[in-house]
Amino acid sequence: MAFNKTTTHASAMRIGILEDDPSQLELLGHWVALAGHDPRRFDHGNQLLRAIRDESFDLLILDWNLPDLSGIDVLRQLRQFSRVPVIFCSSRDREDDVVKALQEGAQDYLRKPVRRMELLARIDTVARRSDDTETTSENFEFDGFRVDFSKRAITRDGAPVDLTQKDFDLAVLFFRNLGRLLPRSHITQTVWRENGSVNSRTVDTHVSRIRAKLGLIPEHGWELKAVYAHGYRLERKQGAALLSAFTGRAEEEL
Secondary structure (H helix, E strand, O other), rough: OOOOOOOOOOOOOOOOOOOOHHHHHHHHHHHHHHOOOOOEEEEEEHHHHHHHHHOOEEEEEEOOOOOOOHHHHHHHHHHOOOOOEEEEEEOOOOHHHHHHHOOOOOOEEEEOOOOOHHHHHHHHHHHEEEHHHOOOOOOOOOOEEEOOOOOOOEEEOOEEOOOOOHHHHHHHHHOOOOOOEEHHHHHHHHHOOOOOOOHHHHHHHHHHHHHHHHOHHHHHHHEEEOOOOOOEEEEOOOOOOOOHHHHHHHHHOO
């Protein structure tokens, strides 16, 4: 769940825009800002990927043809550690290009020249769809984990993991935001809704506990790490891929 999740009718999303044409980059950023969102502009794929490691984005807009990594290469690398929604905006208009982008994990595809109101409508739609998917209470499975909401339980490789109710909520929050930096304020508001004044030590204790109980450590292909002065982020180490997610709902979004 994106912690700044909004549409043009709600609070602002942070939107990363990857485009190597300066005038197009400025125009897209201007439209996004006018809609009340926070645009971050990038003209190189590696620049965007580095930023995603340090910041959290609610949505990305990617061009295909770039001077370093292509947009599709950026998307492939991104999907190794993040589920952030992606919209392609490209002059490539062949059907197989559109299909390829969607198969690689993009949520939508716009052909240039992009029209302002259409872009903003697509942003709204993708954000809503992502929010609906991430707030569902349907069971989901990936990488040996199974999350069962009816039992409020998590198993790993078929074995139950002993978790408190807060541990369960915290683990689900991280799983649903794989690759995203979660500020402490968002963690406390989401998991400890009845107590917004929960202290940092409580959060640290619960994070440490689910890290140990679920094996979210580099030796097992995961890293649940603290980001100084910001919060926490769960990452899948390079080379490991999600096996399935949200009982097929991810496939429905392609």
